[in-house]
Amino acid sequence: MSAATTVQRPPRERRATRGRTRYHRSEVAWGAAFVAPAIVLFAVMGVYTIGYGVSLSFATWNGFTPNWTWVGLHNYADLLWASPTYAPVVHQAALNTLWVMIAVPILTVLVSFPLALLLNSVGRMRTVLRSVYFLPYVTAGIAVYFAWQYILEPDGAINLLLRSLGLGSLQQPQGFLGNPSTALPTLIVVTVWSSVPVSMLLYLAGLQSVDSTLIEAAQIDGAGWWRITRNVLWPLLKPITGIIVLLNLRDSLQGFQTFLIMTNGGPGNHTNVLGLEAYRLAFLSQLSPTLGLSSALGWLLFIAAVILAVITQRAMRRAT
Amino acid sequence: MAVLLALALGSLVTGAAGCGSGSGSGSSDKTLVMWTFKQSHVKALEEAGKGFTKQTGITVKVQAYTPDDAYLTKVQAAAKTGDLPDVLEVHTNGDDLTFGGAGLVSDLSKDVDSGWLNSYLQQVRVDGTVTDQYYQSSLKPDSTLKGIKLGQRFSVPLTIGTFGIVYANKQRLTAAGVTTAPTTWEDFIADLAKVKAKEPNDSGVSLGLKAPSTGLEWLMQPMAYGMLGADRFHALWGRDNTTNFSSPTGTQVLDTYGKVTPYWMPGTQTLDIDAADLAFAQGKSTFDIGGTFTLAFLAQNGFDPANVVTFPVPAPAGGAINDLSLAPFTLTGMSVSSTTKNRSGAIQWLKYLAKPDVSATFAKEALDIPPTNLGSDPDSAVGPVLGAMIKSFGSGPSAYNPGDTTYKPDGYNSGDVGAVLMNFTPLKTKTSAQTGAGLTKLIDSYWAKK
Numbered sequence: 001m002s003a004a005t006t007v008q009r010p011p012r013e014r015r016a017t018r019g020r021t022r023y024h025r026s027e028v029a030w031g032a033a034f035v036a037p038a039i040v041l042f043a044v045m046g047v048y049t050i051g052y053g054v055s056l057s058f059a060t061w062n063g064f065t066p067n068w069t070w071v072g073l074h075n076y077a078d079l080l081w082a083s084p085t086y087a088p089v090v091h092q093a094a095l096n097t098l099w100v101m102i103a104v105p106i107l108t109v110l111v112s113f114p115l116a117l118l119l120n121s122v123g124r125m126r127t128v129l130r131s132v133y134f135l136p137y138v139t140a141g142i143a144v145y146f147a148w149q150y151i152l153e154p155d156g157a158i159n160l161l162l163r164s165l166g167l168g169s170l171q172q173p174q175g176f177l178g179n180p181s182t183a184l185p186t187l188i189v190v191t192v193w194s195s196v197p198v199s200m201l202l203y204l205a206g207l208q209s210v211d212s213t214l215i216e217a218a219q220i221d222g223a224g225w226w227r228i229t230r231n232v233l234w235p236l237l238k239p240i241t242g243i244i245v246l247l248n249l250r251d252s253l254q255g256f257q258t259f260l261i262m263t264n265g266g267p268g269n270h271t272n273v274l275g276l277e278a279y280r281l282a283f284l285s286q287l288s289p290t291l292g293l294s295s296a297l298g299w300l301l302f303i304a305a306v307i308l309a310v311i312t313q314r315a316m317r318r319a320t
Numbered sequence: 321m322a323v324l325l326a327l328a329l330g331s332l333v334t335g336a337a338g339c340g341s342g343s344g345s346g347s348s349d350k351t352l353v354m355w356t357f358k359q360s361h362v363k364a365l366e367e368a369g370k371g372f373t374k375q376t377g378i379t380v381k382v383q384a385y386t387p388d389d390a391y392l393t394k395v396q397a398a399a400k401t402g403d404l405p406d407v408l409e410v411h412t413n414g415d416d417l418t419f420g421g422a423g424l425v426s427d428l429s430k431d432v433d434s435g436w437l438n439s440y441l442q443q444v445r446v447d448g449t450v451t452d453q454y455y456q457s458s459l460k461p462d463s464t465l466k467g468i469k470l471g472q473r474f475s476v477p478l479t480i481g482t483f484g485i486v487y488a489n490k491q492r493l494t495a496a497g498v499t500t501a502p503t504t505w506e507d508f509i510a511d512l513a514k515v516k517a518k519e520p521n522d523s524g525v526s527l528g529l530k531a532p533s534t535g536l537e538w539l540m541q542p543m544a545y546g547m548l549g550a551d552r553f554h555a556l557w558g559r560d561n562t563t564n565f566s567s568p569t570g571t572q573v574l575d576t577y578g579k580v581t582p583y584w585m586p587g588t589q590t591l592d593i594d595a596a597d598l599a600f601a602q603g604k605s606t607f608d609i610g611g612t613f614t615l616a617f618l619a620q621n622g623f624d625p626a627n628v629v630t631f632p633v634p635a636p637a638g639g640a641i642n643d644l645s646l647a648p649f650t651l652t653g654m655s656v657s658s659t660t661k662n663r664s665g666a667i668q669w670l671k672y673l674a675k676p677d678v679s680a681t682f683a684k685e686a687l688d689i690p691p692t693n694l695g696s697d698p699d700s701a702v703g704p705v706l707g708a709m710i711k712s713f714g715s716g717p718s719a720y721n722p723g724d725t726t727y728k729p730d731g732y733n734s735g736d737v738g739a740v741l742m743n744f745t746p747l748k749t750k751t752s753a754q755t756g757a758g759l760t761k762l763i764d765s766y767w768a769k770k
Binding site (some may be wrong): 173267 | 389392393396399414415418419421422423424461462463464466467529530531532586587588589590592731733734735736739740742743746747749761762764765766768769
């Protein structure tokens with residue numbers, strides 16, 4: 001009797017064939033029943049809405065009329081170059097968005113990394129200070145942006161502070177949001193203010209996971225604080241920097257909450273960004289049939305976000 | 321397996337149904353639900369509702385959703401889920417026709433008979449109906465009115481009024497030696513200068529330019545209409561470069577309008593309409609540009625109506641129209657949703673509000689102007705400030721009617737046009753000629769869409 005004949009077959013209902021396990025029908029049914037709610041939910045909330053959004057980007061509709069009017073790729077063309085009504089606004093919003101995308105990640109890294117270093121070196125009160133620096137994140141929202149508006153008004157706290165410090169020439173008589181040349185930089189600063197806490201925490205977590213023997217070895221070799229920071233810590237934290245830059249790029253590209261609440265794109269469209277323009281086309285267009293344009297702009301932003309993610313990922317791979 | 325799947329799916333469907341398809345607005349034979357986008361109308365409607373309940377036994381629940389954009393989104397969502405109320409307050413000749421074309425509100429043309437219509441002022445009786453102009457507009461590709469049919473009526477008037485009313489702080493005017501309301505644009509600018517000289521800090525003009533259309537529609541347009549007269553004013557929005565905004569006439573209009581630049585309240589370009597009105601109520605500005613509806617907001621925020629002087633935006637001296645007045649049009653109306661379970665009750669409610677005494681009481685409570693005829697002495701019905709506004713209304717070619725948009729292209733977006741105008745004043749980033757060219761370029765793009 002060969003060895004093969006002595007080996008018993010696996011149970012009929014659950015045997016492996018070429019790496020696959022076969023189940024009894026009732027088991028399959030139970031599995032399917034348990035998975036079904038998730039699949040149905042995903043079908044409704046995910047596939048359906050994505051499909052709905054994509055198809056809407058090929059139509060004109062104002063949200064009320066019974067039927068959509070199919071226009072093919074016209075919405076995309078109108079936004080990008082074809083329409084003298086929409087393309088110039090989108091171009092200006094794209095330029096503003098670009099400035100935000102450049103400034104916010106850079107400033108966030110420039111502020112949060114030193115802050116994390118400082119916090120990491122503090123022996124006492126570290127928890128308290130960490131909470132204090134995290135406050136902007138947990139309080140960020142409509143109320144905080146309204147508070148910022150009051151601070152930035154012509155008779156707000158910042159002008160008052162500048163006046164009392166003898167820096168009256170830096171005051172903004174129209175308020176920091178009322179002057180077209182200061183409105184966008186001001187919004188960038190507010191955005192950075194709200195994005196620093198999370199970035200700082202990420203850096204702090206990274207700093208606390210750095211092997212202390214590396215620092216000690218550098219110190220023994222005679223490296224000072226600056227040298228350790230520049231040649232040891234900064235390279236070790238590059239992956240975190242990459243994540244922070246990526247997160248802030250995505251937020252800058254698609255986020256518009258700050259802009260909507262504080263300026264609504266004004267004064268005179270000087271702070272309009274692409275995310276806000278998509279919102280305005282959808283909900284603030286005086287019932288014009290621009291929901292399709294809004295959807296098309298949303299998908300263009302999605303494509304831009306995917307491209308950005310791929311580029312950033314490759315850059316991170318090279319850097320590490 | 322099929323049974324199990326059916327059970328799983330069934331539970332999901334049941335759950336979803338429980339969440340989504342509710343009983344609509346919560347109305348019944350004895351209760352009506354009405355939505356409004358005006359907080360100042362809630363109490364007044366509730367007061368009127370008490371009388372209606374006594375008469376019919378039907379209770380009216382009034383719910384406000386503000387601001388206007390949020391209201392539209394709410395209606396849009398409610399229409400999708402079948403949760404529309406019985407009655408909706410609407411922007412007349414705007415939302416009502418869009419909702420009607422989409423089947424959200426029902427056609428009232430067979431319900432509103434001549435007896436009912438006669439209770440309204442002559443000039444607003446047609447408001448809310450599909451005229452030939454609106455019908456023709458609905459046939460164009462980008463129309464917001466798709467689906468409407470000639471002769472349908474989708475709303476009846478609730479409040480009337482107009483834009484282009486200047487509110488001024490009476491005490492400060494008096495202190496600066498200004499005792500009468502200005503009758504020309506030049507007088508207006510001179511008064512602004514006098515008040516600024518007396519009170520340099522809080523003397524300015526507030527206007528909610530965060531919504532850029534306000535500068536265009538509430539201040540520049542009435543002034544330009546008085547300056548040019550109807551035909552030349554309408555030509556500013558035309559395609560002829562010898563008469564539109566890019567022409568010397570257009571530049572002249574913008575230069576005249578620009579004389580207000582030194583007198584804007586600092587930062588008014590960052591304020592929304594309510595915030596600008598609030599600034600006036602709090603004494604941060606001395607002048608406030610608004611409409612007939614602004615008084616209610618000022619009073620709600622503690623400004624004494626007795627301390628206000630109102631006058632229409634004046635025309636320049638030597639302009640085409642010496643006696644410029646403002647023509648009233650229906651600002652808001654009421655529509656009956658197509659899904660109401662109590663249509664006859666809703667119709668009764670609309671009819672009840674059209675009674676002159678009920679309408680006057682509503683107006684007095686809401687500090688808004690009713691669409692009904694209040695006779696020769698409106699002061700006694702709605703008080704002296706609203707009465708003065710009603711008396712200042714005009715008609716005919718010397719009256720500027722902001723509700724007339726027949727000369728503008730379809731798809732025209734006053735917000736975008738107003739944003740271009742803002743670059744001239746108050747932002748001062750463009751000259752009048754550059755602004756005129758920019759306005760023409762944008763307006764031409766709307767014409768091109770046709």
